Amino acid sequence: MSELSMGNKEAFLKNLRRECGDILESQFRIDINTKDKILEEYFSKGYLPRWYFYSNTADTIAHHIYMLTHFLNANSDMLSQSGIDSNSKTYFINVGRDYPGRLARVIEQNLTMEIVSMDSESTASGLRIVTIDKRGETYVVLSDEEKKNADVLREHVIEYGRENKLKYASEFLETLSYKYLREELSVQRYPDRIFRHLHLYEKSSLTKGIVVESAILNDILRLSVACRNPDKNFIFEALKYYKKNRINLERSYYDLFEHDEKQVGILSIYIKAPSVDYKELEVIMKKDLAPFANVPFLSRKDSVEHRIETLIRKLSSPLTEDALDLCLKELKEMCQENLKPGKELGNFYLNSVTDFLEAARLVGLADNPQALKILLGFERFDEFFVACPKDGKIMNVPGYRIKHSSIRGASKGGLRIDPIVNFCEVAALSFMMTWKSARSRILFGGAKGGLMLNPREYDPRSMDFFDSLSNFGRSLFLVTGPARDVPAGDVGCGADEIGRMFEGFKSALRDLALMVYGVRHNVTMIGDQIISLTEARILLKEAFNIDYTDSRILKELGANQDYLELVVAAQITGKPKMGIAARTGATGRGLCYAALTAVANLYLEGRWEPSEALSRKEITALESMTRIDVAAILAKGGLNIISDDEWALLQDVIFPKLLKGKKMVVQGSGKVGSSIISEMAAYGVNLIAVSDAGGAILGDSLDPADVIAAVENSRGLEDRSIRASVIHCEKNVSKKIKGAREGSAILELECDLLFPAALENALSEENAPRIKAVIEVCGSNGTNSSKAEKILFEKGVLVVYDFLANSAGVTASYFEWLRNLYQRSRFEAENIYEREFDDSVMDSYIMPEFRERIKLVLAQEESNVVTSQWNTILRDIMISAVNEDYHFAREQKVSLKEAGFINTQFRVLAAAVSSMDADRALEFRNSLSEKSQQMLKEFLMHPEVNIFRTVSH
Template sequence: MAKASEVIFTEEPHFYDDVCQYVDQAAQFTNHDKGLLNQIKACNSVYRFQFPIRRGNSFEIIHAWRVEHSHHMSPTKGGIRYSEMVNEDEVMALAALMTYKCAIVNVPFGGAKGGIKINPKNYTVAELENITRRYTVELIKKNFIGPGIDVPAPDYGSGEREMSWIADTYLTMNPGQLDALGCVTGKPIALHGIAGRREATGRGVAYAIRECVSVAEDMKALGLTAGLAGKKVIVQGLGNVGYHSAKFLIEFGAIVVGFCEYEGAIYNENGLDLDDVFNHRKSTGSILGYPKASKEFKDSSEGLEQDCDILVPAALENQITDKNIARIKAKIIAEGANGPTTPAAAAAFIENGGIIIPDMYANAGGVTVSYFEWLKNLSHVAFGRMGRRYDENSNINIMNMVESTTGVTLTAEQRAMIAKGATELEIVNSGLEDTMVRSYHEIREIKMSNKKIDSLRTAAFIGAVDKIAVSYMNMGIWP
């Protein structure tokens, strides 16, 4: 049986093929029927379409996609990417990764993904709204959206605003549908979104890294101590995922020493102030020129190659390749983005003793909290609303009884801390943390069960393939 590092990969990066090769690599450690494995890899539905929009006195053709990779669970789930670089191969790959991602963190969705081939910066708000609403109408016409069918979410280039337009368009075209708001997640709180969704992916990345470095045995093999305290981190991308990954890693005790963006990179071995860097970029349009950086690089890729313990690529795919992997000094790569490390680069990094926390686990925080939002929309009640005051009153009664029997008097601050019932945000974060903790150790146990499994990615795919295969067999498709 071949090791993961022995699998031969194509030189040119083809994202969907990369994902399929990872499945093939994991399949070596399973006993599933070849036909079943082919079904697990295949994209079930690929909808490619185009539509015109008016810009001034002329028309422009917009190219768009929606891919539903797997229907072993319903609905399917996945974000919509707004980018000039969107293509069919990328959307298919991201849809496939969503299938495996949901299986890994035990979220009952099939995988899907959407893409609109535009640069949002080149359009007015009104034009973006027109594009988003027309895209939604096209999905509705083909039955590619609905709370029990396919549930989009934000992705690169889109956010709460675009999700609110999608929700409103779906509501308009489906009057009286009770669960209509469950047609999309990542909505604003005012439109029945959920607390914590915006920062969920970055928070999940931080939880994933924290769990990885908490295993003393694994860290010893890297020459590191257990725990995040003092670990040096470089983050690529200051968007939603990168910013919040850095924010929570700092809260957990890590030191962010570098930031990389498309315009360049900055570095300071003593640490960088996240909000100060963010505000500098907001005011100047670039992270370059930040006065507290000891080094800066006009070539962003050079920032990835500086000294650190943990590298967090949280931008786009194919950022770490066989062309630069030998210069990467980090001992852990935590994939905040989808597919930032090519298979050849990943194999080389692991061969040299590094650990890669794979994307379909590391960035699963977003879909996990999207699942909570979907449940909230179907139940029509916010988390914590029914029980929060009851919990507070019960805790107050317990404190009163303890004080009366022991003679100990708690301060007002202590009483408030103990009595407090959980808010929606606290419940969401608790559910996310539990999901990321359990899933990491489930993946690691698979890896440790067989010495020939040489990466967490392969272990994660093995677990995902097994779960999806069981779902198909339970559907009666395979005996």
């Protein structure tokens, strides 16, 4: 590089040192003299490898420096910290020499993390620094000077490739990230690693074998091992030889170069004064690593999940208008492909967005990039290295918390603990939680979390499982909070697991409070994250609505366990204590209310044959019920929507007349499926089939109690394939089918009510044409593929779609959250500030339709009576939502799901517009079509928009 470039490198390091110093002073409260001494040491030549400074931000480096100076000592074998972008992890090992067993252990711990690069190097200080980068987008920004130098370097690579007649030079350049280029530009002399990697990439692309190159550099042997499509164990297996022979490594690094149709992995190892002949070592490496090369490889670029992940990340980042248009164009093309006959891709996110865009097209939003950016973009991706101990070993496994939207309130969504958890699944569920919350009109947004772990491999009472949950919980604590993101349970994460995380949240909040109060040092560690005083203050304010300048609050958090629990309670729902009884079975009750409302509307339209004729009075009661919508609720102030007498008539007389003997099929015998079976039994329906993971049972008038008992009584069976399954039921069973796939045939039975409450894509292009139900009520997320939705609509099947039908669970969680916020606010007023409690502090959290009614409930202690009151509010929310969608769908000749998406799209846009400044709001509204403007105007008249205006301004 030129002298000017070298000068810029020094200027870069000087500026980086200044930024680190500012952070150490302002966030960590280190005095100037101490700060200068620390920086003098860490930025001295050779103390840390030069690439390290070009691979990390000033914020990350400052955190590392603090950790090294204050936590790494004679008692510390090793410290680690996840990067700010969550895609990297840095280990500081208190021994400079790298005995390969130590490095191999670090690699082994991260085998599930899809490692794309690794660097391990001893430093002049006697420490060893190891960095691991996992797969994921890292948006390193190059300065203008760095971009110019990077372009020059690319030109040199192309010229070099031409001179040496290399076939893959251009392809190799396409695999390089900005981070890699920045590291190359950081070296003192002209970079040669890039040209060495180019040669190895070329050779690996031309052969299926292991490529090994060696060179002696003074008294150091450099051995480079490359292969095409390496196995995830490739690095670990390479290190095993050195571990076995006690050969110390001076440095080692690995890079995975990925192109359309292949990956090339390159591992370079540096050995001082090798005790083994390097030619012999080459032979050993080729032999030992041969089984770990050329593994089956699906090009990520061509895979649906990779394309979707890339689009999600792009859509959620700052984009120019042209880049946004290109991104939306690609997404729309994928959605169109998804609708072609025989081309259904079976991806939950793609199905959701396909349906979303179909609805947006009907009202003129699909061609408005500004609107789609608001509605489709995600707010935050948090990805964790979660340490999970098992059988004496610790493995880092991927953990996620993905926030789609907090436009209408704190984002909300459950936590899945399952081996199939991945980025796309969690993102899809997060996306759908936004619309689920909006359709219920509760003041929540959408988020979801997941841990890629199989809880069935653990004893749920074991310390290993407890520690895994605790580690996941620590990561979640730092990115959630009652005021910004509220997790809950989901698949593999029940009340016990939530309870354990809750305990961890309490101890973490106490640590933050004591630090800000001044009892502890100006820094703490939560999990593998260093939290400075400044960051702690931000967390208290933004996540918990805590005034960190109020010493009374901070003192109480540190000293009063009851108050600490009250503050943390609203951070997570579905708790075994401090929850509400109405949360139990809420999803099933909501499905029941949705089914009853759908039946009522169909009957009044002449499309449902009653089992017994209704009187004029009963028909009038049904007509009154189907007129309940948001306008009617607001007109009554949310009070006395359905009187007790009216509901008794509906429950005890009208619905039994409509439903007695009607055939019902249920897929799923878990919490939701069993709840539906129990709830609908009250109306005399004829349960003719139930299926689950073990298989299916068929019969006439299956006994609900026997079906549920068969599931419960078989939970302890050794054979997992038939554990907790309906196939053990005998009463009135005429046929049994073993196997989940085989059992799904019951979906095609002729019936009046079909409740799929188990799997995504239960109904697809393949089986939807054979569905013979009158009404389908979707108990699972993503029940129907996009093609299935269209087929069922054309067949005349009334589909009560997923994010409406199964939304009662999140609604009940909302009630629990309100209860916890109320209890905290009341305690603070009466016990800390010693004043009368004013419940108006809750106004910005409570949905306006039911504000006074909910306040009346909150003023009482939880009891059976209060649980009944929560359930009636839940009932009225479900009934009004189904009615609104039903009437809109009939008027516009669209499906209920399209009606639901249209409703929620404008509800979210109204909240977004309300929080904009006047000029931007006007510009956005003017960008909409006339039809969209008219529809938005209606939603801007809803009283909830006043909350968003108040909060934002």
